Each structure stands twice: as C-alpha cells, then as structure tokens.
Amino acid sequence: MADAGVAELLLKKLESADSGVDSQDVARDLSVDHQVIVGAVKSLQSLGDLISAEQRSSKHWELTGEGQETVEQGSHEARVFKAIPDDGLPQSELMKLPSGKVGFSKAMSNKWIRVDKAHEGGPRIFRMVETIEDSVQEKLVQIQKGIADEVDEKEKNELKKRKLLAEVTVKSYFITKGPSFSTTITKQETDLTPEMIASGSWKEKSFKPYNFEALGVTLDCGHLHPLMKVRTQFRQIFLEMGFTEMPTNNYIESSFWNFDSLFQPQQHPARDQHDTFFLSDPAVATEFPQDYLERVKKVHSEGGYGSQGYKYDWKIEEAKKNILRTHTTAVSARMLYNLAQKCIQEAKNKVETKEGQPKKQKRGGKRRKKRSNEPKFTPVKYFSIDRVFRNETLDATHLAEFHQIEGVVADYGLTLGDLMGVLHQFFTKLGITKLRFKPAYNPYTEPSMEIFSYHEGLKKWVEVGNSGVFRPEMLLPMGIPEGVSVIAWGLSLERPTMIKYGINNIRELVGHKVNLQMVYDGPICRLDS
CATH class of the missing domain: 1.10.10.2330 (Arc Repressor Mutant, subunit A)
Known part of the structure; x- marks a missing residue:
C-alpha cells in the first residue's frame, strides 16, 4: 500500500472519529505494519497543521x-x-x-x-x-x-x-484533527520559481513554511593526521629552544653526502642494498666540491686530523651513487659544510679589506699585537623534520619510510654532558620524562648514545632516538675550526606519536591500514611542557 494511500485512509478514519485515533489501532484496522502508519503521520505533519500527533508509550506482554x-x-x-x-x-x-x-x-x-x-x-x-x-x-x-x-x-x-514471556514497550501516536484539517492532501511547494512569478500561479499555490531554526548540513572538512599534529608540536619546541630549521626538500642524496662526508666507510653494512634504496635513474651524481671531496677521500684512505682513517682504497664510483636518503644527517652535513665555507670566506674578505687599507703612522708606544686571521665561528643550532627511507623489515615499530627529527648544536667546548642536558630538556617539553641512555657505535659520532623511553602501551622500553658528538674526522675536513664541537641527536617522529596516542602498531598510524576514523577522532596534540 503506497504511503499517499495510507495517509488518505488515515485522514478518512480521523474524519469519522469523535476525538482521535491511535496509530496502533489504525495499523490493525488497515492490516499494515505500524511503522507504515508512523511514516504516514510524519508525512502529514510535514504538510502543516493538517493533523496533530501526540507520542505515547505503552507496555504489554508478548510470548517469546x-x-x-x-x-x-x-x-x-x-x-x-x-x-x-x-x-x-x-x-x-x-x-x-x-x-x-x-x-x-x-x-x-x-x-x-x-x-x-x-x-x-x-x-x-x-x-x-x-x-x-x-x-x-x-x-x-x-x-x-x-x-x-x-x-x-x-x-x-x-x-x-524462564524466558517464556517478554515485556515489550510500544510507542504509538494519538492522532487528532489539526486547525487546517482536510481529507484532501495538497502538496505544498518548497521553492518559488521564476515560472511561478511570471505566470502568477504562485498566488494559488500553498507553500511550505520555512524552518529558520533548522540546522544546516555539517560541512565535510579535512583533519590533521596525528603525525602532523605531533610534528607541529616538535617544530614549535625546537623554535622555542632557539633552533633554526634546515631545508630538507631533497629526498635523493648522493652516497657522498649521505655516507662519505659523515666518515662512514664504503664497506659499511648500511651501504648494502639490503639496508638502502639505490636509484637507477639517475644512478649517479656529478657535482661535488672537489677540494672537500679530496679531503674526505684522504681521511678515509690515509687518515688525518689525528686519525689513522680506515686504510682502504676509497672509490669515487661508490660516492657518486644516488640513493633515497637514509637519514637527515646528510642535510646536517651540507649545512655544516656551508657554514664552514661561509666562515672561511668571511675571514678571507676581512684579510683583503685589511690589506687594502693604508698603513697608519706609528705614534709611539707599544705596537699592537697582530690579530689572528683564523675564521670567526658563530655558534648555531639547527633542526629538521622530514622523511627518510630504509630497507627495513616491517614490524610493530619499523617501516621502510618514516620521519626523522634531528637537532644539531655547534659551539666551542661542547661535551657529552651538554648533549644529555639538551636531550633531557627537549624530551621533557614533549612530556617524556622516563629516559635511558645506552652507549652505542656510530661511524660519525664518538661518543654515541641510544635514547630509550618507556612505552606505557607496550609496557617496555622503546628506542626513540640516537645521539652523539660528531667526530673530528667529519668536521675538520669541512673547514670547521678546531675546538668547535657539534652535538646532535635524531629520533623517529612515529614512535613518540605512538607513545602519545597509545598506538601499539606503527602500521595503524602510517600506511594503507590506517583507520581514517582515527584521524577524524584524534584529539588536539598538546605535549606536556
């Protein structure tokens, strides 16, 4: 039975009733499901004051x-x-x-x-x-x-x-005649069209009243992924600590900047295809600072700067190979090299300016001591947050593509104690106070430390980063002045996010298994400071 037909039959029953009718009784009389009558009531209510309907609840017993x-x-x-x-x-x-x-x-x-x-x-x-x-x-x-x-x-x-009987609550409507009651259903217009205005037919039409209290449809909008929320907080913490962000828009690096400049030997296992993604097109890089490349080659194959090197035949062919960067430390190497070259150039400009000035006449007294022409080094603090790529075996805490957060501080006389102090300050701002440090080995840092934090979800200590003091074999070939130390640390963006949001499997945070509802429901990230 069509809804319009049911609505008309309901109006006819209501016309003959003295006071009103119950929707349950109407459903039984018409031999239709009660929900059909409810739909007819809703339809008639939308037409204005045709009927009035009061919802009622009643209970009765039914056999199971x-x-x-x-x-x-x-x-x-x-x-x-x-x-x-x-x-x-x-x-x-x-x-x-x-x-x-x-x-x-x-x-x-x-x-x-x-x-x-x-x-x-x-x-x-x-x-x-x-x-x-x-x-x-x-x-x-x-x-x-x-x-x-x-x-x-x-x-x-x-x-x-005994589960032989059940008490059922039934909701029904008691229906009475409205102020505009009629047994004829006239469809109300919802839009005033140009044709109605032109013909004048709008005067004979019945229009549905506007509901100015109705809420509009909720607009769909984008939502920040939890990873991006935490990234924003990390970036803010670095900026609060006085760091400058490094440009990290080069996912492709040469092996020279990714490995060789960091004093990582060419036979190191990390440079194997099982750990690194190598590019086939373009397969090799062609542009390098030649003076710096020669110094890197020498410190690898012969030693220098107080080091005996690795004593192997360093090959330019290996250094030219293009890869997907395995860490953002390659970016740090570029930044430190550019910083050293800037200091050297400023020292040269200072010498040239001094030589071009006329000599002043001696006025007697002691002659002033000649100042050193050594490059003047300005302390710096750098940071970066971007993607890196490693040929990892996927598990609950490892992906082949992830974000690395890196901090670098360069100044005179920095020690391991300074590094541990900065790390405690940094992680405390993240709300992570349970830290442990474990001695480790890195080709480009000495001493080196792995950083562990306790994961409340996994109920175990999880490695969240690596750190150390850059070796002289890495810094001095760049032109960094002697006496300048560089402390650095790197950590994953994903693991602190997992700790913050209580996620136990990294594949539920990043990748094709991510539940988009999790992104929608993810609260604003406020790291405890």
Missing part, C-alpha cells in the same frame, strides 16, 4: 519463541512427566530428552516425579501423581488471547525469568 512452543506442546515439566511410563525411566535417558534438564528440575520441585537411586539398573525416575495441571501453559494461553489481566504480576515475572 520458547513461550509459543510451550503453548503448543506444554511446559518442559509437563513434557517430562508425560515421557515417563508407568514402570519408570532411567535418569540418563530422561536427560537426553529436549526438555530433560529444565523439565526434571521443575517437575521435582512440583513433586510430580521421584528418583529411585537404589534401583539396580541405576537411578530411575517414577511418577508420583496420576495426573497434573499444566498451569504454565494455561497462563501463557491467557496472555496470548489478550486476557493477561487474569495473570498476576508475580506469575508474569516468573514466566519472564
């Missing part, structure tokens, strides 16, 4: 599926009683019956049956009465016929406990 079965076949205890012959039945066989377990217990409490445990064939069940009255079945029949009032509430609740 097991209760219906009891009406047809009798209660479990009655079925057990009927199954016992005059000469009795072994208890083991009785328990195999569909109603055996429940029926046996109820029949025993009603004293309809008894158990003879001394029987030579094992426990045997006998009848204790000739006939029984199945009151459970009778009560359910009364409720089914709609005369539930004859069954008291205590008995109904007992039947409910």
Whole structure:
C-alpha cells in the first residue's frame, strides 16, 4: 500500500472519529505494519497543521519463541512427566530428552516425579501423581488471547525469568484533527520559481513554511593526521629552544653526502642494498666540491686530523651513487659544510679589506699585537623534520619510510654532558620524562648514545632516538675550526606519536591500514611542557 494511500485512509478514519485515533489501532484496522502508519503521520505533519500527533508509550506482554512452543506442546515439566511410563525411566535417558534438564528440575520441585537411586539398573525416575495441571501453559494461553489481566504480576515475572514471556514497550501516536484539517492532501511547494512569478500561479499555490531554526548540513572538512599534529608540536619546541630549521626538500642524496662526508666507510653494512634504496635513474651524481671531496677521500684512505682513517682504497664510483636518503644527517652535513665555507670566506674578505687599507703612522708606544686571521665561528643550532627511507623489515615499530627529527648544536667546548642536558630538556617539553641512555657505535659520532623511553602501551622500553658528538674526522675536513664541537641527536617522529596516542602498531598510524576514523577522532596534540 503506497504511503499517499495510507495517509488518505488515515485522514478518512480521523474524519469519522469523535476525538482521535491511535496509530496502533489504525495499523490493525488497515492490516499494515505500524511503522507504515508512523511514516504516514510524519508525512502529514510535514504538510502543516493538517493533523496533530501526540507520542505515547505503552507496555504489554508478548510470548517469546520458547513461550509459543510451550503453548503448543506444554511446559518442559509437563513434557517430562508425560515421557515417563508407568514402570519408570532411567535418569540418563530422561536427560537426553529436549526438555530433560529444565523439565526434571521443575517437575521435582512440583513433586510430580521421584528418583529411585537404589534401583539396580541405576537411578530411575517414577511418577508420583496420576495426573497434573499444566498451569504454565494455561497462563501463557491467557496472555496470548489478550486476557493477561487474569495473570498476576508475580506469575508474569516468573514466566519472564524462564524466558517464556517478554515485556515489550510500544510507542504509538494519538492522532487528532489539526486547525487546517482536510481529507484532501495538497502538496505544498518548497521553492518559488521564476515560472511561478511570471505566470502568477504562485498566488494559488500553498507553500511550505520555512524552518529558520533548522540546522544546516555539517560541512565535510579535512583533519590533521596525528603525525602532523605531533610534528607541529616538535617544530614549535625546537623554535622555542632557539633552533633554526634546515631545508630538507631533497629526498635523493648522493652516497657522498649521505655516507662519505659523515666518515662512514664504503664497506659499511648500511651501504648494502639490503639496508638502502639505490636509484637507477639517475644512478649517479656529478657535482661535488672537489677540494672537500679530496679531503674526505684522504681521511678515509690515509687518515688525518689525528686519525689513522680506515686504510682502504676509497672509490669515487661508490660516492657518486644516488640513493633515497637514509637519514637527515646528510642535510646536517651540507649545512655544516656551508657554514664552514661561509666562515672561511668571511675571514678571507676581512684579510683583503685589511690589506687594502693604508698603513697608519706609528705614534709611539707599544705596537699592537697582530690579530689572528683564523675564521670567526658563530655558534648555531639547527633542526629538521622530514622523511627518510630504509630497507627495513616491517614490524610493530619499523617501516621502510618514516620521519626523522634531528637537532644539531655547534659551539666551542661542547661535551657529552651538554648533549644529555639538551636531550633531557627537549624530551621533557614533549612530556617524556622516563629516559635511558645506552652507549652505542656510530661511524660519525664518538661518543654515541641510544635514547630509550618507556612505552606505557607496550609496557617496555622503546628506542626513540640516537645521539652523539660528531667526530673530528667529519668536521675538520669541512673547514670547521678546531675546538668547535657539534652535538646532535635524531629520533623517529612515529614512535613518540605512538607513545602519545597509545598506538601499539606503527602500521595503524602510517600506511594503507590506517583507520581514517582515527584521524577524524584524534584529539588536539598538546605535549606536556
């Protein structure tokens, strides 16, 4: 039956009614589902003041599926009683019956049956009465016929406990005539069109009133990924600590800047294809600062700057190979080299300017001591946050592509104590106070430390970063003045994010298995400072 037809029939019933009609009664009279009547009521309400509808709630008792079965076949205890012959039945066989377990217990409490445990064939069940009255079945029949009032509430609740009866709440509408009641349904217009205005037909139309209190549709908008929220907080912390951000828009690096400039030997396992992604096009880089390249080659193959080097045949072919950078320390190497060249150039300009000035006449007294022409080094603090790539085996805490956060501080006289102090300050701003340091080996730092933080979700200590003091073999070939130390540390962006958001598997944070609802629901990241 179409909704419009149901609505018209509802209006006709309402026309003949004195006070009003109940939607449940209308559904029974029209032999339709109650929800169809509810839909017709909603439709008529949208047309204005055609009808008025008051929602009501009522409760009634309904038989469950097991209760219906009891009406047809009798209660479990009655079925057990009927199954016992005059000469009795072994208890083991009785328990195999569909109603055996429940029926046996109820029949025993009603004293309809008894158990003879001394029987030579094992426990045997006998009848204790000739006939029984199945009151459970009778009560359910009364409720089914709609005369539930004859069954008291205590008995109904007992039947409910036995899951034979259920109390159902029914919501219905009591419908009355509205101020604009009519048995004819006229569709109200929702839009005033140019055609209506031109023809004047709008004067004869009935328009649906505007609901100025209705809320508009919620606009879909983008949401920041938890990783980006934490990245923003990391960046803010670095800026608060006086760091300058390094440009990191070069995912492709030559092996020279990624490995050789960091005093990492060409036979190091990290330079194997199992750990590094090598490019096929373009396969090699061509532009290098030649003077610096020669100094790097010499410190690798022969030693220098107080080091004996690695004593191997350094090959330019290996240094030229292009790779996806394995760490942002390659960017730090470029920045430190450019910083050293800037200092050297400033020193040269200063000397040239001084030589071009006319000599001043000696005015007597002691001659001023000649100043050194050594490059003047200005302390710096750099940071970067960007992607790096490693050929890792995927697991709960490792991906082949991840973000590395790096901090670099260069100044005179920095020590391992300074590094540990900066790290404690840095991680405290992240809200991570449980830190441990473990001695480690890095080709380009000495001493070196791994940084561990306790993960409350995984209930274990998780490595969150690496750190150390850059070796002279790395810094001095660049032109960094002697006496200048560089402390640095690097950590993953993903692991602190996992700790902050309680994520136990990195693949639930990054990659194709990410639940976008997690991105939508992710709260604003506020790292405790």
